[in-house]
Amino acid sequence: MMSRYDIEADDAVHSHLDIAIGWDRPLGTYFVQVLDPTRDEGEDGHEILWRGASFSDILAVDDAIALIAPWATIPPDLRALLILDRIRFV
Numbered sequence: 063m064m065s066r067y068d069i070e071a072d073d074a075v076h077s078h079l080d081i082a083i084g085w086d087r088p089l090g091t092y093f094v095q096v097l098d099p100t101r102d103e104g105e106d107g108h109e110i111l112w113r114g115a116s117f118s119d120i121l122a123v124d125d126a127i128a129l130i131a132p133w134a135t136i137p138p139d140l141r142a143l144l145i146l147d148r149i150r151f152v
Contacts, residue, residue: 063087063151064085064087064093064151065084065085065143065144065147065151066082066084067082067083067084067140067144068080068081068082069081069082069083069130069134069135069136069137069140070134070135071133071134072133072134076134078098078099078100079098079110079133080095080096080097080098080099081095081096081097081130081133081134082094082095083095083126083127083130083140083144084144084147085148085151086114087151087152089114089115089116089117089118089119090117090121091114091116091117091118091120091121092114092119092120092122092123092125092126092144092148093112093113093114093119093120093126094111094112094113094114094120094126094129094130095111095112096111096112096130096133096134097109097110098110110133111129111130111133113129114126123141123144123145123148124141126144127140127141
């Protein structure tokens with residue numbers, strides 16, 4: 063079981079990006095993704111950021127949020143939602 067939240071970009075320059083964050087119970091980590099769908103998978107620049115794909119990679123919610131902050135508008139309730147997801151999906 064895992065959670066996933068699609069997050070809006072912070073401005074028009076980044077509006078085309080796919081930004082996601084969540085909790086991955088099987089890996090015991092928060093994960094973050096910033097992808098550029100205007101580029102093909104495997105093409106340079108498609109995967110801007112992808113962390114949390116290995117066991118216990120990101121354990122602190124604030125670290126996960128800080129990773130997407132350069133591209134995303136962080137919703138005020140996101141931190142609390144992610145903490146609750148970690149508790150619920152143990």
